[in-house]
Amino acid sequence: MDNRIKIGDIHIVGLTDGRATFDPRILFPDTSLEAWEPYYDIFPECFDGKFFRTNLGSFAISTKDKVIVADTGLGPHGDMFGFPAPGRLLGDFESNEIPLESVNTVFITHLHGDHYGWNYREDTEERKPTFPNAEYVVHTKDWEHWTSDSMKSDEPDDPLARSVLPLFDDGLLKLIEGQTQIGRGVDAIHTPGHTPGHMSLIISSGKERALLIGDIVGSPMQVTESEFFYTPDSDSELGRKTRNDMLDLAEKENITVLGSHLSYPGWGTIIRWEGRRYFQPLKNIKDRSIN
Numbered sequence: 001m002d003n004r005i006k007i008g009d010i011h012i013v014g015l016t017d018g019r020a021t022f023d024p025r026i027l028f029p030d031t032s033l034e035a036w037e038p039y040y041d042i043f044p045e046c047f048d049g050k051f052f053r054t055n056l057g058s059f060a061i062s063t064k065d066k067v068i069v070a071d072t073g074l075g076p077h078g079d080m081f082g083f084p085a086p087g088r089l090l091g092d093f094e095s096n097e098i099p100l101e102s103v104n105t106v107f108i109t110h111l112h113g114d115h116y117g118w119n120y121r122e123d124t125e126e127r128k129p130t131f132p133n134a135e136y137v138v139h140t141k142d143w144e145h146w147t148s149d150s151m152k153s154d155e156p157d158d159p160l161a162r163s164v165l166p167l168f169d170d171g172l173l174k175l176i177e178g179q180t181q182i183g184r185g186v187d188a189i190h191t192p193g194h195t196p197g198h199m200s201l202i203i204s205s206g207k208e209r210a211l212l213i214g215d216i217v218g219s220p221m222q223v224t225e226s227e228f229f230y231t232p233d234s235d236s237e238l239g240r241k242t243r244n245d246m247l248d249l250a251e252k253e254n255i256t257v258l259g260s261h262l263s264y265p266g267w268g269t270i271i272r273w274e275g276r277r278y279f280q281p282l283k284n285i286k287d288r289s290i291n
Contacts, residue, residue: 075117
């Protein structure tokens with residue numbers, strides 16, 4: 001599968017930190033395993049038996065003035081809900097011939113651990129920023145929430161302490177609010193609910209647009225089942241509203257949708273079938289395994 005797409009003059013490469021497999025009831029405790037059965041044939045790439053098999057995606061977005069990386073995966077020492085994760089993102093940068101030094105901006109959609117794990121190199125003897133020439137962009141509300149006394153952890157291996165808090169001390173952190181241009185044709189917007197400072201990207205060039213949704217949806221199935229109670233949402237009601245508003249926008253205006261946990265390489269369109277909304281991946285002929 002081709003992992004490159006163009007939105008006008010903006011080039012996007014879909015990257016991955018690998019896949020994580022886990023019980024969907026961790027995220028959807030009010031939903032039975034049987035509720036996902038209709039999606040086994042629609043999205044076979046998203047299931048390992050009855051368990052979810054989730055892409056841990058990132059994106060490299062090249063505009064005329066910048067190289068922007070959106071999210072940095074789970075990282076080299078991560079596990080997701082007790083299940084190990086491959087930590088292969090840097091290898092994907094290398095295989096796609098994207099030098100880490102070429103990145104100007106790292107855009108972190110929100111401060112959940114599977115979106116910032118490679119902020120720092122932890123696979124080498126010297127611990128240093130993975131993208132040495134980049135500023136790391138986080139929404140003020142997420143920073144304030146996750147660095148509050150009630151959310152901080154004293155654990156020495158706490159992911160936030162390991163991969164996020166040092167950004168401030170190293171002078172690499174840029175906090176933003178509201179709509180902010182982070183590159184020519186690339187605007188960050190506040191899309192709260194999943195976390196207080198969750199952000200998305202509007203990518204525009206020529207007559208084409210794309211919407212990078214972060215974790216507004218955590219899987220292709222959630223495009224259809226957008227009302228299911230979703231444990232990771234910090235504000236369940238607001239999370240549902242934001243999710244439906246953004247999906248309605250993408251469907252109405254036929255905007256390409258990108259997401260870290262959508263079917264690899266992470267983009268598609270929103271379609272309507274038999275009165276229900278579905279994610280339709282944009283696929284090319286050549287497939288590439290991401291096991």
